[in-house]
Amino acid sequence: MSTEPPTRRAHGRRRRGRAFAGAFAVVVGVLVVLGLAGAAATVAQGPRVTDVQVDPAAAAEASGSRLILTTTQSLAEVDPSQVTVTPATPFAVDTSGRSVGVRFALPLWDDTEYTVVIDRVEGLGGGPTATLTQTFRTPAAQVELLQRSADGDDAILRTDLSGRNAVAVFTHPHIEDFRATATHLVMSVRTADDRAGLIMTDLDGSDPRELPLPGEGYISNLQSADRGDVIGYTFTDAGLGADGGRESELFTASLKDPDAAPRPIVVDGADPSVGDWRFVPDTDSILLLPFDGSLLLTGPEGEGATTLGTALAIEGIARGSSEGVIERVDGMTTIDLTDATEAPLVAPTDDLGPVTTVTPLPDGSTLRSAAVLADDGTPTGRTAISHVGPEGAARLLTEIPETDAVLQVCVSPSARYAAVLVAPDAVSNPYDTYQLPLPERAETRVLEIADGAEVVALTGSAISWCQVPPG
Numbered sequence: 001m002s003t004e005p006p007t008r009r010a011h012g013r014r015r016r017g018r019a020f021a022g023a024f025a026v027v028v029g030v031l032v033v034l035g036l037a038g039a040a041a042t043v044a045q046g047p048r049v050t051d052v053q054v055d056p057a058a059a060a061e062a063s064g065s066r067l068i069l070t071t072t073q074s075l076a077e078v079d080p081s082q083v084t085v086t087p088a089t090p091f092a093v094d095t096s097g098r099s100v101g102v103r104f105a106l107p108l109w110d111d112t113e114y115t116v117v118i119d120r121v122e123g124l125g126g127g128p129t130a131t132l133t134q135t136f137r138t139p140a141a142q143v144e145l146l147q148r149s150a151d152g153d154d155a156i157l158r159t160d161l162s163g164r165n166a167v168a169v170f171t172h173p174h175i176e177d178f179r180a181t182a183t184h185l186v187m188s189v190r191t192a193d194d195r196a197g198l199i200m201t202d203l204d205g206s207d208p209r210e211l212p213l214p215g216e217g218y219i220s221n222l223q224s225a226d227r228g229d230v231i232g233y234t235f236t237d238a239g240l241g242a243d244g245g246r247e248s249e250l251f252t253a254s255l256k257d258p259d260a261a262p263r264p265i266v267v268d269g270a271d272p273s274v275g276d277w278r279f280v281p282d283t284d285s286i287l288l289l290p291f292d293g294s295l296l297l298t299g300p301e302g303e304g305a306t307t308l309g310t311a312l313a314i315e316g317i318a319r320g321s322s323e324g325v326i327e328r329v330d331g332m333t334t335i336d337l338t339d340a341t342e343a344p345l346v347a348p349t350d351d352l353g354p355v356t357t358v359t360p361l362p363d364g365s366t367l368r369s370a371a372v373l374a375d376d377g378t379p380t381g382r383t384a385i386s387h388v389g390p391e392g393a394a395r396l397l398t399e400i401p402e403t404d405a406v407l408q409v410c411v412s413p414s415a416r417y418a419a420v421l422v423a424p425d426a427v428s429n430p431y432d433t434y435q436l437p438l439p440e441r442a443e444t445r446v447l448e449i450a451d452g453a454e455v456v457a458l459t460g461s462a463i464s465w466c467q468v469p470p471g
Contacts, residue, residue: 045128045130046073046121046122046123046127046128046129046130047071047072047073047075047098047121047122047123047130047132048071048072048130049069049070049071049132049134050070050071050072050098051069051070052067052068052069052070052134053066053067053068053070054066054067054068054134054136056108056136056137056138056139057138057139058182059104059107059108059138060107060108060109060110060138060139060141060413060414061107061182061413062107062182062226062227062413063104063105063106063107063226063281063282063319063320063413064103064104064105064227064282065103065104065107065108066101066102066103066104067101067102067104067116067134067136068099068100068101068102069099069100069101069118069132069134070098070099071098071099071100071121071132072098073098073123073124073125074097074098074123074124074125075095075097075098075099075100075121075122075123075124076095076122076123076124077095078093078095078100078118078121079093080092080093082118082119082120082121083102083116083117083118083119084116084117084119085102085104085114085115085116086114086115086117087109087112087114089104089105089106089108089114090104090105090106090320091103091104091105092105100118100121100132102116102118105320106319106320106362106414106415107319107320107412107413107414107415108138108414109138109414109416110138110139110140110141110161110414110416111137111138111139111140111141112137112138113135113136113137114135114136114137114138115133115134115135116133116134116135117131117132117133118131118132118133119131140160140161141160141161141412141417142158142159142160143158143159143160143161143458143463143464143465144156144157144158144159144169144178144180144185144203144463144464145157145159145444145458145459145460145461145462145463145464146175146177146178146460146461146462147459147460147461148175148432148434148438148440148442148461150432150440153171153172153173154171154172154173154174154175155168155170155171155175156168156169156170156171156175156178156185156187156205157169157460158203158204158205159458161417161446161455161456162456163456163457163458166458168205169185169201169203169204169205170185170187170199170201170205170208172187172189172199173192174189174190174191174434175187175188175189176188176189176190176219176434176435176436177219177222177436177462177469178222178462178464179222179223179224179231179464180203180224180464181224181225181229181230181231181255182227182229183202183203183229183255184200184201184202184203184229184255185200185201185202185203185205186198186199186200186211186222186224186231186255187199187201188219188222188233190434190435195216196213196216196217196218196219197210197213198210198211198213198219198231198233198253199211200255200258209258211253211258211262212259212260212261212262213235213262214235214246214249214251214261214262214264215235215237215238215246216237216238216239217235217236217237217238217239217240217246218235218236218238218435219233219234219235220233220234220235220236220248220435220436220469221233221234221274221276221277221468221469222469223277223278223279223467223468224279224467225279226279226281226282226319226413227282228254228256228284229254229255229256230252230253230254230255230279231252231253231255232250232251232252232253232265232277232279232286233250233251234248234249234250234251234274234277235248235249235250235251235262236248236249246272247273248273248274248275248291249264249265249272249273249274250264250265250274250277250286250288251263251264251265252265252286252300263301264302265286265288265298265301265302266301266302267288267290267296267298267302267305268302268305270290270292270294270296270305271290271291271292271294272290273290273291274288274289274290274291275289275290275291276288276289276313276314277289277314278314278316278317278324278467278468279467280297280317280322280324280337281317281318281319281320281321281322282320282322283322284299284300285297285298285299285300285337286298286299286300286302287314287317287324287337289311289313289314293310293311293312294307294309294310295307295308295309295310295311295314295326296308297337297340306340308326308335308340309328310328310329311326311327311328312327312328312329313326313327314326314327315327315332315357315358315359315360316358316359316360316467316468317337317360318360318361318362318415319362319411319413319415320362321360321362322336322337322338323335323336323337323360323364324337324360325345325358325359325360325366331344331345332344332345332355332358333345334346334360345358345366346366346388346390346391346392347392348368348386348388348392348393348394349392349393349394350394352368352370352384352386352388352394353370353371353372353373353384354370354371354373355368355369355370356369356370356371356383356406357369357408357409359409359410359411359418361411361415361449362415363390363415364389364390365387365388365389365390366387366388367385367386367387367388367397367409367411367418367449368385368386368388369383369384369385369386369406369409370383370384370386371383371384372384372399380402381401381402382399382400382401382402383399383400383405383406384396384398384399384400385397385398385399385400385406385409385418385420385447387449395452396452397418397447397449397452398420398445398447398452398454400420400422403424403425403426403427404422404423404424404425404426405422405423405426405439406420406421406422407421407422407423407438407439407442407461407470407471408420408421408461408466408470408471409421410463410465410466410467411449411465412465413465415449416448416449416450417446417447417448417449417455417465418446418447418449419444419445419446419447419463419465419466420444420445420446420447421442421443421444421461421462421463421470422442422443422444422445423439423441423442423443424441424443425441426439429441436469436470436471438461438470441459442459442460442461443457443458443459443460444457444458444459444460444461444463445457445458446458446463
């Protein structure tokens with residue numbers, strides 16, 4: 001037991017408490033001073049980047065991806081004139097609190113380094129401005145193709161554009177067609193007892209799941225939306241006959257809810273049988289062409305349909321665009337699906353010959369395949385694939401010889417490449433007996449749209465860039 005008098009002990013404790021409190025106050029004061037100094041230094045230096053959010057792979061696959069820079073200060077509104085993207089691509093800018101976002105209106109080119117520079121970035125309270133710079137590189141392109149086999153399983157191959165690294169990610173005895181979304185593959189198959197099936201997998205072919213169908217019948221015109229993991233197809237009952245049944249009726253399904261029943265797209269008063277249709281990019285709308293020839297723009301369940309006249313075919317809708325190309329009785333026309341304004345398809349400066357397909361691009365230009373005519377106007381059997389600019393300037397990309405047949409022309413999401421599906425040696429290259437027949441030997445030739453240079457020739461069809469089946 002201590003013999004120190006209680007008053008002395010208490011006095012010592014008070015002295016030590018006062019010393020601790022004084023030291024604590026000094027530390028707090030120093031921290032406050034340092035904090036104020038740091039804040040003052042931050043303001044004096046202008047905004048600085050503390051965090052970057054960007055997904056280069058997603059940016060190369062679909063429109064609407066964003067680069068988000070978070071800074072040390074709340075920011076004054078950034079104007080698009082302050083932003084430079086190299087290589088150039090359309091974009092929009094938004095500012096929120098300490099962050100500024102750059103939204104890319106189109107998919108970016110693959111295997112390309114992009115630099116985003118934002119000049120004269122200023123804090124909300126004023127002060128010095130700063131230049132924010134961010135560089136990232138998109139990955140090399142990966143695509144999927146259908147490769148049928150006469151003596152084995154059909155396969156979905158995943159490959160880069162070298163063509164040397166193809167891997168079979170899904171196999172099945174009978175694959176009619178397939179489509180790819182951002183996260184899934186969907187295969188239209190026929191089973192051993194000749195029934196239709198839809199099988200969904202991850203992009204690497206894993207986790208296969210069978211999707212429910214409207215009934216027993218046939219699937220055609222399988223398509224996928226650019227966003228939302230949604231697919232659609234036309235369905236015909238197996239027992240269709242004189243007594244009636246569903247014929248080429250449109251259904252959609254969400255891959256986020258693979259157990260849900262497919263949703264019929266029904267437009268009040270319209271023919272339920274659909275001859276052609278498209279998902280409208282960057283929206284939840286659907287453009288459809290029933291058997292009666294009326295062109296309709298509808299909501300995702302067929303609601304609120306707008307009649308856009310009559311048409312013979314839907315040539316296509318450019319990704320990242322609201323402009324479609326439609327074949328009318330009196331010729332090809334372009335139509336803006338946001339306001340239904342319409343204009344004749346721009347005539348090329350050079351006569352291309354009889355045009356067979358038109359593929360629209362986001363900048364208002366098109367790819368057109370046409371029969372090559374001799375000087376006397378007779379067909380040569382060759383097919384020319386040309387790029388026609390928004391003002392009509394025509395540029396030949398490639399000419400397919402008379403020995404080969406062009407089956408389809410597709411464009412990559414970024415509009416960097418054209419994919420031309422060809423049946424080589426068409427006379428000696430018979431078609432198979434599938435519901436969607438294809439030649440026994442199919443070749444997909446990938447071209448740079450900028451100069452027509454051939455990047456690679458891939459064995460297979462239905463490259464995943466295509467929005468509709470070959471045919």
